[in-house]
Amino acid sequence: MGVMHCDRDGCENILCDRRSYEFGDICDECFAELSGLGVTTREQVAAFMNTTSRDNTRKAQSQEFLELEFPTYENRRLNSY
Ligand SMILES: [Zn+2]
Secondary structure, three states: OOOOOOOOOOOOOOOOHHHHEEEEEEEHHHHHHHHHHHOOHHHHHHHOOOOOHHHHHHHHHHHHHHHHHHOHHHHHHHHHO
């Protein structure tokens, strides 16, 4: 098995199990995200594949915010809430 670089913009994943004839390789992470968007057209998929790294940064910021808002029990103990 070779290295299949995810064809979504700004994605560095190199393990892709899926491949679209039109859009190329996609990793599990991006595929899960794409699935969650409820897209039904190729135009929407194209827009998703062109998502820039800036959007990934926003996603990371959102993740950070949510981690603080919904900390795991383990993290709560560590931060002694
Ligand atoms: Zn990806």
